[in-house]
Amino acid sequence: MIPSKEEMYSALEERHGKELQRRFAESAVVICGLGGLGSNVAVSLARAGVGKLHLIDFDKVDISNLNRQQYFPDQLGQYKSDALADTLRRIAPYCDITSRTVKLDESNIPELLADFPIICECFDNAEQKAMLVNTVLEYFPGKKLVAASGMAGLGSANTIVTRRIAKNFWLCGDGKSDVGGGLGLISARVAVCAAHQATMVLRIISGEEEA
Amino acid sequence: MVKLNGEQRELSGKTVTEILNENGYDPKRVAVELNLEIVPKSQYDSMILKDGDSVEVVSFVGGG
Numbered sequence: 279m280i281p282s283k284e285e286m287y288s289a290l291e292e293r294h295g296k297e298l299q300r301r302f303a304e305s306a307v308v309i310c311g312l313g314g315l316g317s318n319v320a321v322s323l324a325r326a327g328v329g330k331l332h333l334i335d336f337d338k339v340d341i342s343n344l345n346r347q348q349y350f351p352d353q354l355g356q357y358k359s360d361a362l363a364d365t366l367r368r369i370a371p372y373c374d375i376t377s378r379t380v381k382l383d384e385s386n387i388p389e390l391l392a393d394f395p396i397i398c399e400c401f402d403n404a405e406q407k408a409m410l411v412n413t414v415l416e417y418f419p420g421k422k423l424v425a426a427s428g429m430a431g432l433g434s435a436n437t438i439v440t441r442r443i444a445k446n447f448w449l450c451g452d453g454k455s456d457v458g459g460g461l462g463l464i465s466a467r468v469a470v471c472a473a474h475q476a477t478m479v480l481r482i483i484s485g486e487e488e489a
Numbered sequence: 490m491v492k493l494n495g496e497q498r499e500l501s502g503k504t505v506t507e508i509l510n511e512n513g514y515d516p517k518r519v520a521v522e523l524n525l526e527i528v529p530k531s532q533y534d535s536m537i538l539k540d541g542d543s544v545e546v547v548s549f550v551g552g553g
Contacts, residue, residue, distance in 0.1 A: 315553040402553035404518045411520045411547070415527035430552040443547055444525045457552035468553070 283372040290327040298484055299327055305483045306330035308394035310382055310410055312337075312358040314463055315426050316400030317348035318472035319479070320362060324370040326480055331366065331373060332394060333359050336381035346465040387413045391421075396482060398475055399425035402457065415447060424478050428452040429471035431461040438467070440474045442489040450474035492543040501540045505533040508544065520547045 281289075291299045305328050309316045312335035323331060335358040339349045353361040359377035366375050382390065391397055391414065399410045407427060414423050428451035429438060437452040451471050457463060478489065491500040493508065500508055505528055509516050521528040522545040528536055538544065 311553060313553050400553055402551060404549040404551040407549040407553075408518050408520055411549075412527065412530055415520065416529050419527070426553060427547075427549045428552070430550075443545060444522050444527070447522075449547060453548075454550060455552065456550035463552050 280371055286370075286372060287327070294327070301483050301485070302327045302480070303329040305396065306332070306394050307396045307398060307479060308332040308334065308391055309398045309400055310334050310391075311400035311402065311406075312347075312362050313343065313400065313402050314346040314465075314468035315402075315429075315472045315475065316398065317358070317362055318469050319398050319400060319476045320366060321348050321369065322473060322476035323479060324366045324373050324375075326476075327370070327373075328480075328483070329374060331375050333362055333366075333375070333377040334380060334382060334390065335359050335362075336379060346463055346468045382410060384409065384413050388417045391418065394421070396422045396424070396479055398479065399423065400472075400475070402463075404456075411447070415444070419446065422446050422448075422479075422482050424448045424450065424475050424482075426450045426471050426475055428455045429468050430455040430457045430459060430463050432464055432467060435467060435470045438470050438474060440478050440489040442487070448478050448489055450478065490540060491538045494545055500538055500544075501542070503538055505536045505538070505544075508538070509533070509546070512546075514546055514548055518549045520549075521545070522547070 309320050339353045339356050339361050349361055357379045359379045363375050363377045401407050411425050440450045443449050490497045524543055
């Protein structure tokens with residue numbers, strides 16, 4: 279037996295306060311890319327009680343993802359969009375979770391992201407990151423965009439920061455640790471960067487837009 | 490003088506493409522803000538910087 283919607287909501291209200299929880303519950307966020315960043319951002323936002331989450335990724339869960347991404351070995355081979363939606367529904371059964379299995383590009387972004395006031399860029403490829411950021415800032419100057427760059431390796435977690443680049447654009451990471459530069463992506467440091475992104479999203483929803 | 494990523498530089502009269510090339514940026518991995526507004530990629534060749542402009546080049550690295 280899982281708790282009722284009202285029981286879960288009032289537990290969140292007790293933690294966060296009525297007004298903040300109302301804002302979280304009324305918000306809608308789209309997460310683009312469901313790897314080490316996106317899967318961790320999604321889990322944090324679902325646990326905080328964000329009302330509507332939309333998940334986008336074209337890829338399937340691979341054994342190489344399990345070192346840092348929020349998937350289980352019994353989900354190997356499933357689309358990440360489906361597997362993560364299943365997990366989030368266990369975490370937050372009353373969150374409105376939707377997903378799309380699609381590769382985002384310049385031509386489909388204007389349609390596929392139109393409904394969401396807050397967008398998280400959680401890709402792993404540098405050119406894809408730049409493509410999403412450029413397309414979103416050009417087509418949707420009024421939307422809030424929280425992106426990430428630089429979280430590979432095992433450098434100090436203290437070098438990962440959130441910067442406000444423009445009025446509606448925030449960038450998390452150390453800005454330089456490339457995945458090709460030696461050590462790959464390691465669970466805790468990627469999660470630190472994802473937590474920066476999720477924290478910034480929740481701050482924006484709360485009305486605080488400084489990094 | 491043009492401010493590039495916080496540093497005053499003699500860059501007025503140059504295009505965004507020239508600035509990216511001369512400073513070692515890969516145009517496929519950047520987003521460019523001019524006076525806090527995004528510069529569309531289609532304008533990198535034609536957008537000419539002038540005195541007092543502030544340019545922020547965000548360069549992305551891989552990993553996620």
